[in-house]
Amino acid sequence: MTTGPTLLQQQPTVFQQPTLRIEAPRGWINVDFKELWDARELLYFFVWRDVKIRYKQTAIGAAWAILQPLMTMLIFSLFFGKLAKIPSHGLPYPIFYYSALLPWMYFSGALQNATNVVVEQQRVITKVYFPRLVLPLSAVVGGLLDFAIAFSAFLVMMLYYRIVPGLAILLFPLFLFLAVLTALGAGLWLSALNAIYRDVRYVVPFLVQFWMFASPVAYPSSLVPEQWRWVYGLNPMAGVIEGFRWSLTGRGQPPNILLAVSSTMVLLLVAGGTAYFTRMEGTIADVV
Amino acid sequence: MSDVVIHVDNLGKRYRIGERERYLALRDVLTRAITAPARLFAPRKSASSSNGNSNGDHSHIWALKDVSFDIRQGEVVGIIGRNGAGKSTLLKILARVTKPTSGHAEIRGRMGTLLEVGTGFHPELSGRENVFLSGAILGMSKAEILRKFDEIVDFAEVERFIDTPLKHYSTGMQMRLAFAVAAHLEPEILLVDEVLSVGDIEFQKKCLGKMGDVAKSGRTILFVSHQMNQIRRLCERVVWIDSGAVRAQGLTGSVLADYETACSDAEKTREGGRGKSAAVRFLSWEIVGPGSEQHHVVETTGPVTVRFTVEINKPIRSGRHGIHLYNNEGLNIWGAAAENLQLDIGIHEFNFDISTLPLKPGIYHWMVSLWDGGREEDLWNCVPAMHINTPPMAHPQDEWAGLLNMPYEFSANPVQESPRSPLVLQVAYADADAEGQRS
Numbered sequence: 001m002t003t004g005p006t007l008l009q010q011q012p013t014v015f016q017q018p019t020l021r022i023e024a025p026r027g028w029i030n031v032d033f034k035e036l037w038d039a040r041e042l043l044y045f046f047v048w049r050d051v052k053i054r055y056k057q058t059a060i061g062a063a064w065a066i067l068q069p070l071m072t073m074l075i076f077s078l079f080f081g082k083l084a085k086i087p088s089h090g091l092p093y094p095i096f097y098y099s100a101l102l103p104w105m106y107f108s109g110a111l112q113n114a115t116n117v118v119v120e121q122q123r124v125i126t127k128v129y130f131p132r133l134v135l136p137l138s139a140v141v142g143g144l145l146d147f148a149i150a151f152s153a154f155l156v157m158m159l160y161y162r163i164v165p166g167l168a169i170l171l172f173p174l175f176l177f178l179a180v181l182t183a184l185g186a187g188l189w190l191s192a193l194n195a196i197y198r199d200v201r202y203v204v205p206f207l208v209q210f211w212m213f214a215s216p217v218a219y220p221s222s223l224v225p226e227q228w229r230w231v232y233g234l235n236p237m238a239g240v241i242e243g244f245r246w247s248l249t250g251r252g253q254p255p256n257i258l259l260a261v262s263s264t265m266v267l268l269l270v271a272g273g274t275a276y277f278t279r280m281e282g283t284i285a286d287v288v
Numbered sequence: 289m290s291d292v293v294i295h296v297d298n299l300g301k302r303y304r305i306g307e308r309e310r311y312l313a314l315r316d317v318l319t320r321a322i323t324a325p326a327r328l329f330a331p332r333k334s335a336s337s338s339n340g341n342s343n344g345d346h347s348h349i350w351a352l353k354d355v356s357f358d359i360r361q362g363e364v365v366g367i368i369g370r371n372g373a374g375k376s377t378l379l380k381i382l383a384r385v386t387k388p389t390s391g392h393a394e395i396r397g398r399m400g401t402l403l404e405v406g407t408g409f410h411p412e413l414s415g416r417e418n419v420f421l422s423g424a425i426l427g428m429s430k431a432e433i434l435r436k437f438d439e440i441v442d443f444a445e446v447e448r449f450i451d452t453p454l455k456h457y458s459t460g461m462q463m464r465l466a467f468a469v470a471a472h473l474e475p476e477i478l479l480v481d482e483v484l485s486v487g488d489i490e491f492q493k494k495c496l497g498k499m500g501d502v503a504k505s506g507r508t509i510l511f512v513s514h515q516m517n518q519i520r521r522l523c524e525r526v527v528w529i530d531s532g533a534v535r536a537q538g539l540t541g542s543v544l545a546d547y548e549t550a551c552s553d554a555e556k557t558r559e560g561g562r563g564k565s566a567a568v569r570f571l572s573w574e575i576v577g578p579g580s581e582q583h584h585v586v587e588t589t590g591p592v593t594v595r596f597t598v599e600i601n602k603p604i605r606s607g608r609h610g611i612h613l614y615n616n617e618g619l620n621i622w623g624a625a626a627e628n629l630q631l632d633i634g635i636h637e638f639n640f641d642i643s644t645l646p647l648k649p650g651i652y653h654w655m656v657s658l659w660d661g662g663r664e665e666d667l668w669n670c671v672p673a674m675h676i677n678t679p680p681m682a683h684p685q686d687e688w689a690g691l692l693n694m695p696y697e698f699s700a701n702p703v704q705e706s707p708r709s710p711l712v713l714q715v716a717y718a719d720a721d722a723e724g725q726r727s
Contacts, residue, residue, distance in 0.1 A: 020399070022384060023392035045424040049410065049417075056412050127404045128425055129384035282387035286303070 025282050031274060032131065039131050046138035050113070051145055065146035066153045069101040076101075076218055086219050089251040092161050098154055099245045100217040103179045106147040107186075107237060108208045113139035114187025115204050118195040122288045132281050133274075136191045140184045154248075166250035175243035182236045182266045188273030195284045216241045221253055233261030236269055291396065293477055293508050294359035294382065298391035301352040301377050351377040352532045354391070359510065364503045366523035366540065367512045368547055374532040375512045379403060379481045382510070397508070400427060400475030405483050406466035411455035415446055415465055418454050422469045436472045443494075444468035464491060471498045477508045489685070496521075496684055516544060517686045520649065520679075545585070545675040548616070548651050567602045568658050568665035575674070576639070585675045589646050589695050596638040596656050598666075604631040609638055610657040615691065616650055646694040649676050 055061045073094055080086045081093030088096040114136045118125065121135055158165075194200040212218070215237040224232045232238055239262025246252040253259075352374045359365050367375045380386045382393060383401035408425035409418050419440055423433040433440075441447050444464040446457070454462060467483070480499070496518065503509055503522055513519055519526060519540065526543040528536040536543045574583035576593040586592055596611075607629035613622040626638075638656070654670040681696070682689035 020384075020395040021392060022381060022388065022395065024388050024390055041430050042424050045421055045430075049413065049421055052417070053410060053412050123404075124408050124425060126380075126385060127407045128401060128427075130425065130427075285386045 025279070031133065031278060035131050036133060039134050042130055043134050043138055043141065046134060047142045050138065050142045062149055065149040069098060069105045069150050070153065072105075073097045073101055080218050087222065089220060089222075089245075089249075091163070091249055091251055095157060095161055095163055095249060096220075096245070097218070098157060099248045100215075100241045102147065102150055102154060102248075103175075103240050103244045104212060104215070104217050104237075105150060106143050106179060107183050107240075108212070109146060110140045110143035110183035111186055111190060111208060112204060113142065114183070115190040115194045115201050118191045118284060118288060119198070119201075125285060125288055132284065133188075133277065136184065136187045136277065139191070140180060140187050143183065144180070158248075163249055165248055168247040168250055168254070170247075171243070172247040175240060175247055178243065178263065178266060179240045181270055182240055185236070185266060185269030185271075185273045188270070188277045192273075192277040192280045192284065195288050196280060211235075211237065214238075216245075220245075221258060230257050230261050233258040234265055236262055236265040238262045239266070291361045292358045293361050293396045294510065295394040296355055296357050296382075296391075297393065299352055299355045299378070299381060299388050299393055300350060300390035301374075301381060301386070302348050302350050302389040305347050305349055350532050352381070352388075352529075355529070355532070355534050356391075357527055357534060357537055359508060361508055362506045363525060364509045364511065364523045366519040366526040367510060367529060368514075368516075368519060368526055368544070369529035369535075370551075373529045375529050376403075376481055377532075378529065379479050379510070379512060383479055395477065397476035398427075399477040399479065400470075400473040401479045401481075402470050402473075402483050403479070403481045405463055405470065407470075409454060409462065409466060412453055414453055415441075415450040415457065419450075419465065419469055422466065423472075426470060426473055427475070428473060440465075440468045440472050443471065443498075460488060460491065464494075467491070467495055467498075471495070471502075475507070477510070478502060479510045481512045482514065492685065515686055516548070516649075517680055517682075517684055517689055519544065521684055541587075541677040544649075545651070545677060549673060549675075567600070568604075568660075569599045569601075570656055570658070570666055570668035570670075571597045571599055571635070573597070573654060573656070573670045584672050585677050586645055587677050589644050589678050589693065592642050592645050594640045594642060594654070596654075596670075598636050598638060598656075598658065600631050600633055600636055603633060604629060604658070604660050604665075606661050607631055608659040610659070611640065612655040614653045614655065615647075616652070621647070621652070621691070645676065646692050647676050648682065648689060648691055648693045649678055649680060651675060 058064055060067065076097040077093035081088065081097070091099075117135045117139045118132070125132065125135075190200060190204060194204075214235050216223075221229070221232060221238060221242050239259040242253045243255070243259060246254055355374075355378060367378065369375050377386075379401070380403065381388050382395070383399075383403060385401075385403070406422070408422040410421065413421065416437075419437065420430070420433050423440075424430065428436075441450055444461070444467070446461050446465055449457065449461065454465075457465070470483075483495075499509070499511075499522060509522070511519070511523060523540050525538065526536075526540045526547075527534060528543050528547055536546055573594065573596045575586060576583075576595045577591070609626040609629060611624050611626075612620055615621055652674045654674060655668065656670060657667040658665045676693070678693055680689070681693055
């Protein structure tokens, strides 16, 4: 009968196969990017699965991706635009609101999905190992499909109103990337929190509502007095929304202090979220 | 010398149990955060002991403590233990599903885990889609799944329904498909947790067959099961986990024997009922014979000699020696008696030369008695119990294997083309009979 495992120390550690070490987590965990990259196909499958299931279950299917921002845009145009007469950089109200609702709908959808994804995949998490970060990532990436559909409607609107975007449109991909990062940052926090403290998901709808009004969706950020602009920029979505509006329509706020502060917040959010999520991974597996 | 592919070193896992509510509410945490901000970021692993929280107590249990063992390349090792001993926890830690509280493990090579059948299956998706999804979750690349797709569907026998949503499949079909996907994982190390005990007989036979193939192809397998016959068939070594610790590890035969002894109730020595007379006393018993190093273990279905040593303190003129063999459930399997014994004072050996003991591997109990002229002088329920440790030849499933472990040879021979006359038919059957007996 074998006793203590001393064989390991006697052999030279030159093995062709990679060695995996399993041990209790210590300190702040580093993200294993190689592992994450290796799991990219799994990420694709998770996204594919979510999209497929979502569209199989809804009666209207893809139309929902357009209906939501469209309806909101109509309400805003009517009440904030026509009736309250909020300034809109000279843009027609529908364009003004829709260009902001595009990133906003993506963000709120991704946030809701990310919050619930870990708990919903409880069965899979407790039976198989894969880099857990794939789950909030899949929620954030999955929202891009709906975004693309809503975006196509936006293009139609642009044609209708004969708005031609300026050179700023070249920066649009950057702002899209920033939107994804923001969703990821917030999503990481919420997905970990919800797995551990189950009442978090009841807070999220309220959080999203509040957050929307704190962001320049229904009004331009120029409404905020100059000296407070940077405080306003502490909202990571502020820079994203303004950036979308500016790059898509050519009007509105070009990048300034607001964007700088906002982007920094986004990076902090992502870094913090990743750290928290990876640190709590062990706990999540036990309590989910 | 083969490499160690799984090295487990003092692995421990502690869980918090108790009456605290299963899920914390954020509001409670936030309240506490205001009073002590640093605690908010402490990972809630149960290793941290003194959390002065008002709701719930701090009882912990160590599901695993100081578990250490090594597994070499190509070994098939069984993990046994009672329910709740910590086997699944151990597998979960090795599968990286949960993190250990203490100690560490090292794994060399690609590892696949089968902790459940149907991981990742979603009822709304079709069989085809689920194969891809499940395969990806288990660790196969898309190219790999594409390559093996036909094989998988073939193994599961669901070709006709592969594009129907899974919710329309029967449970059996779902399980077959799930196992088919898992069976085509080709990792170097495979961890399997009792998944072979689900499903109907046909399915289990198929699974066992596939497991056997995997084992023969040189892969390392760690296998949790309650089916002793399966363990005997597949595993060369066994690790016995009891209450979170390694109670024994070693060759299948001896560890299983110890395990079954511990599980059986009949190890209480029933010394009550022994005659008070010191005239006769059975002292000990043993298995004697060539190749029999262990005196209470039978390892062959060939001839065996069982010897009982008895101390006689008064002359016996018309003695009768009775012997019974009981199985672990107390069933009287065999009984015999030797009559008209004449024994002088002294130590005697009663020998039974038995040509074969074709019994199912397990624990058996001898009972011997000596009577003199109608009066019972001594009756002894022999201790220790006898272990029969022969290689299993019966049906792989415990509930079908029966009581015997008989060596046998099977052959099937075609009977001659028979005309309709019943007389000729009878002759034909007799011929077949004779042929069967000859071969």
